[in-house]
Amino acid sequence: MTRSGAGMRPQIVRTVSCAALAFFAAATVLAQVEQALSFDVASVRLSAPTTRRSQRITDTRVDLIRIDLRQLLWLAFEIEPLCCRDRLVAPDWLPGVAVDIQATLPAGGTRKQVPAMLRSLLMERLGLRTHVEPRPADGYELVVGSGGMRMQEVQPANELDKDFSSDASKTLSDSLNETVNGPVRTLGITLGMRTITDRTMYERRFTAQRTQRIEAARLTMAEFVSILTQNTGRPVLDRTGLTGLYRFSIELPSDAFVVPGLLAAGITTTVQGIPLTEPTGVSTVKAVEELGLKLEPRRMMVDTIVVDRIERTPTDN
Secondary structure, eight states: OOOTTTTTTTOOOOOOOOOOGGGGGGSOOOGGGSSSSSOSSEEEEEEOOTTOHHHHHEESEEEEEEEEHHHHHHTTTTTTHHHHGEEOOOOTOOOHHHHHHHHEEOTTOGGHHHHHHHHHHHHHHOEEEEEEEEEEEEEEEEEEOOOOOOEEEEEEEEEOOOOOOTTTSSEEEEEEEEETTTEEEEETTEEEEEOOOOOEEEEEEEEEEEEEEEEEEEEEHHHHHHHHHHHHHHHHHEEEESSEEEEEEEEEEETTHHHHHHHHHHHOOOOTOTTTOOSSSSOOOHHHHHEEEEEEEEEEEEEEEEEEEEEEEOOOO
16 A cells, blocks of 8 residues: 655655654653544554565555564654664564554644554554653753854755755665655765755765764754764753754764674774774764854653553454
8 A cells, every 4th residue: 555656756765764753752641642643544464474564654644564563662652763762661572573554644634643643553453551661861951052053054945856966976875764754865875875854954974983974954953963862872952942954064973872783793893993992082072062052961851661561463453
């Protein structure tokens, strides 16, 4: 039932990404989830082993084909797994069970309401029961520095359909991800990637010094906070009060999950032979200060979602 992207170039594919989802959405009052919006019509069934993964969310329907239950809970509770998977405490067997969900949104419903609808569906069809445990965590608040911000405010532009073939950066791949926050186009370019929405665009380029360069043509503070959350591995709250789009450039160390992941896979050095654990000399806190912003450390309580019950098999459609 997944439809191809009409009007888009043939090489563009549509998937659903958790990559840009807000960290603190997990703080929703989950005890009242049964009052959330529900899908108009929904089908839930166990996936066949040979089924090809295909995931898509729009303002009218949801098609999640062969999504495992842990990924489904990350999506339903709006948890970014690259930085914040410990915000979900759930049975270890969840990744081994995959389901197909095909649903129609009610009249007036939007894709931003899909996580709440998924929570209701999981309660109804898989007997999901959860509770929230506030747990202490070290994080940051992003604020404007005493000297004022040093970024250029710019206007939004929609370049989702723009042809970048003549760009100096060689395009290696091109995909359009349908997310709960809208379409996100991702271009694989030499040594990095370019991310485009209907308003924003930025590039992330990786260097031989084990750092990454963020070149933002148009970026919101909400998107920047998401980048900083993954980079530091800690929750970051936007307290800047900046509501526009901004152009800037910043060099950051590797995201917090990268080096531990490589070490766990047995990779200890770069291709140049540099130990992964050797400091890069680049500080996220100091880099942010160059933009006229400041990351202020905070000890905060973060809501953790604890799964009390979930069934392996959905009830009949």
